[in-house]
Amino acid sequence: MHHHVHSPYRLAAAPLFLAAMLAGCGGGTEKNPPVQPPPSGVVSLRFLNDIHANVFDQGSTSNTLSVQATKDGGNADDVTVVFSATQGTTSPVSVLPRGGIASTTLSVPLAATTGAMSITAKATATNTVLENFAAYVRPAPDKLQVLVPAYFSASTNAAVWTALTTAAQSYPDVQINVIVKPDNAVSGIIPTGTYTPDSALVTAIGALKTAHPRTKVLGYIATGGGTTGTISLTDVQTTIDQYSAGYGTKIDGFYLDGMAVDRNLIASFYQPLTARIAEKTGLGTTPPLVVGNPATYPAKEYAALVNVLVTHSGSATNYQTTDPQTASASWVYDKQNVAQAMQVHSASTCSDMKAAVARAHLPRMNTGWIFVTDQAVGAPWSTLPATAYWKSFLGTVDATNKGNPLPTC
Incomplete structure (x- = not known):
């Protein structure tokens, strides 16, 4: 009959291995909280206007423009949004969002050039973002x-x-x-x-x-x-x-x-x-x-x-x-x-x-x-x-x- 002799070194290693396994599986008694990354401060903008309602009349003065401003997953109410348009003026130009929404009014002059117009919203935090809304100007319409x-x-x-x-x-x-x-x-x-x-x-x-x-x-x-x-x-x-x-x-x-x-x-x-x-x-x-x-x-x-x-x-x-x-x-x-x-x-x-x-x-x-x-x-x-x-x-x-x-x- 043969007797197996167990090495004392192998026996000593077993508790160490088990302890390592428990620690790796969270079996330890102490738990370190995960380290949260610091806020990035990156702002993003998105126009809320209907992309199909992107044609504005010459001489129109009450066209509402709105963007949603977000930062770090929440409302970016502390970031100023600046609006501009190639064929018109916005009022106000600079807007501090409320509830993450910044709005302005676009006015298109009677003498504005017809055709393509670019409307932009810009904001700066740790980054600068420029959001564009593709639009057009048409002559003031006549009756059907x-x-x-x-x-x-x-x-x-x-x-x-x-x-x-x-x-x-x-x-x-x-x-x-x-x-x-x-x-x-x-x-x-x-x-x-x-x-x-x-x-x-x-x-x-x-x-x-x-x-x-x-x-x-x-x-x-x-x-x-x-x-x-x-x-x-x-x-x-x-x-x-x-x-x-x-x-x-x-x-x-x-x-x-x-x-x-x-x-x-x-x-x-x-x-x-x-x-x-x-x-x-x-x-x-x-x-x-x-x-x-x-x-x-x-x-x-x-x-x-x-x-x-x-x-x-x-x-x-x-x-x-x-x-x-x-x-x-x-x-x-x-x-x-x-x-x-x-x-x-x-x-x-x-x-x-x-x-x-x-x-x-x-x-x-x-x-x-x-x-x-x-x-x-x-x-x-x-x-x-x-x-x-x-x-x-x-x-x-x-x-x-x-x-x-x-x-x-």
Whole structure:
């Protein structure tokens, strides 16, 4: 039988090892408190303004700006925040936060340059922080106007024209602009030769302008040839001449449908086209109004060729996500809101209609000519919405312009 002899050194080491284990696991009787790092004193700032409400009007004086100031995980009420803006003034400039919030008021001069503006907040503790809020300045807006695509016959749909005229008469303060398609020019092109005006349309326009004298009427012209080649520049210029000779003072300008969006056709097609229009006299408005419909945000050079660009023509759902800033079209802020239009279909309820009007009215959208209908995709402009809806739409525009409560649906 073999006996194991235990080394006294191994036996002595065991208690030491156990003591070390207990100490490492916190098994000791004494506990040292953790050493807290000293406060860093680092301040941070964050703008509390809605990033989607970042467009300010020339001449506006009551724009509130607010930042949250924090330091060492708490409110930085002992750190001065200094505000500044490249196209305006802030008052007060230096603000001591309360509850971690520092606020000031931004004033934008009437003569402020339109376009991009930088707003900054600065604070210094053990560090210096500079927080930027990207913003834009736009011209002071005009009242909303209505742009009606009246693509219905004055002879076979006389009741719709009557509804258009009656409702317009009920809202004399709302500027209404109507696009017309004569029965003998529904394609948007009138060929050379003798042209006899659509007599029913002439009568309908006369009745509308009598009932609502501020109404402007635009002759519909197809310009799809600018991109497809199926319609020539000569075709479009001839159509302008025929409209002018046939309708004279009954029309006030032209609606150029299917306008291109890129720069390639500006010099060869759209510049000579709009130059031809500018030469026209004897219409209801001189120089004639020109509305172009690319149906989206085109190259910015198109804005210089026309009075108004239709930058959205589509569904109410899609309109809620349309945004000039995400579309790299911040050039829209260089012109007044009435230089931009939208046409929205499939706004099936009165609430949908009001939501579309409200979005158009946002400074960020900077849109002044609008039309909203409950008619669905396919032929949404072939008739007016139901009478109650149409009147509610005009009433919503009127109330929005006057700052009054919106009419009930």
